[in-house]
Amino acid sequence: MSRVLVVGAGLTGSLCACLLRRKMQSKVQITVWEKCHGAGGRMCTSSSPDDPNCTADLGAHFYAELSSHGILRPLLAPVEGMAMTEEGTRNFVAPKGASSIVKHYLRESGAEVHFCRQVTHVQRKGPGWEVCVEGGQAESFDAVVLTVPVPQILQLRGDVPSLIEGSLRQKLEAVSYSSRYALGLFYKAGTQINVPWAMKYFEGDSCIRFISVDDRKRDMGSPSSGPSLVVHTCVTFGLNHLEMAEGEVKTLIMAELQKILPCLPEPTSVEVRRWRYSQVVNVVDGSLGQITLHLSPLLVCGGDGFTNSNFDGCIESALKVVEILKSSL
Known part of the structure; x- marks a missing residue:
């Protein structure tokens, strides 16, 4: 053997x-x-330190097999700002997280x-x-x-x-690879995230490229678990702040997030993840x-x-x- x-x-x-x-x-x-x-x-999935059922996909954004096992299913949640893809392309979501x-x-x-x-x-x-x-x-x-x-x-x-x-x-x-940061915001049960979408892409922002209400994206919301929000930075921000301390980066991203979503409630915890090797460029x-x-x-x-x-x-x-x-x- x-x-x-x-x-x-x-x-x-x-x-x-x-x-x-x-x-x-x-x-x-x-x-x-x-x-x-x-x-x-x-393709990592993180959990709130206060609630293991409150999760957020902080990683990257045989199908028949994965669908049959319930690991993947078609994405039905509304997405704003997504770039046009080839005709016939189907989008999927992992209900239990990408990992x-x-x-x-x-x-x-x-x-x-x-x-x-x-x-x-x-x-x-x-x-x-x-x-x-x-x-x-x-x-x-x-x-x-x-x-x-x-x-x-x-x-x-x-x-x-x-x-x-x-x-x-x-x-x-x-x-070569692009570099990004991902931020996971975890909330207590009963918290409402008042946006009309599950995911949204932001063009031209100097910091934030993508925001996802992760439990809404997976349609896995539960009265006993709070919602989670995922924020991905743009490539330029990741490159310019790659060696900065994660605490300082978190402060910058949270400040920009407050500008985009000023009525966002206070999270119970926030996790920042640095992806030095995010996506392959060459x-x-x-x-x-x-x-x-x-x-x-x-x-x-x-x-x-x-x-x-x-x-x-x-x-x-x-x-x-x-x-x-x-x-x-």
Whole structure:
């Protein structure tokens, strides 16, 4: 049985683990390591510290399967200011939060999942790879899949730098991401958010790009749980304030929010989230969903940086990575 490590418990990583289990079944032992405290990556869902049922999607904005499990359903709530999309495009919402999509795939994979494990080194040891995490712990694997943002791949030590040389390094260094902040505002039960929409995009604002009444978006409001509001900043604001202390950023965003919605009630708590790698602006040129750094033992990179920064791009990358794994293990 081959031991496969998937680094990153976001959409691409969780889907890779799930598809690998379905296609290779008992031939692989799958482990997932995630540096954060929970699954989801940029599809994270946060909860109010006072009410776990009051949630907010602070992350990024196989459909039939997800719909059949109740994880996705068509978006029916009113949206203002959304850019026109291709004819026939359908919009979906995750009733239990965006992270429920990732958690579904992780459950289906049967993988051994560990959080708070930030990989620092990947190096050859015998017939496989020795992977070290911050703090010095190390384990050996027959294959490793890296689904973290491209700049984090470039920071890895061990044998990775020598595998990324010349034109390949230039391609990876050319990948760029937009940066944003997300703010989650949580309210006590019975609070009314008096706006006529569930979501709204704001053109031309120097700070705020998008606001969502998250419980209304998911149609999951409950008398016992309060509403939640999500605010995403625009790309320019994220870039200009990327290194500012989160407390100071929160003050700026809240001041701008007060101008846009002056009658907004006082929240019980506010969470700010910095997304240094929000959406991919320039992907890896010619990667077609993945790049194989080493074939035997296998070390492969995937994620939206190798396709495009949306749900379908992550699916495409996961499918390509699993093809490589099937032919190599």
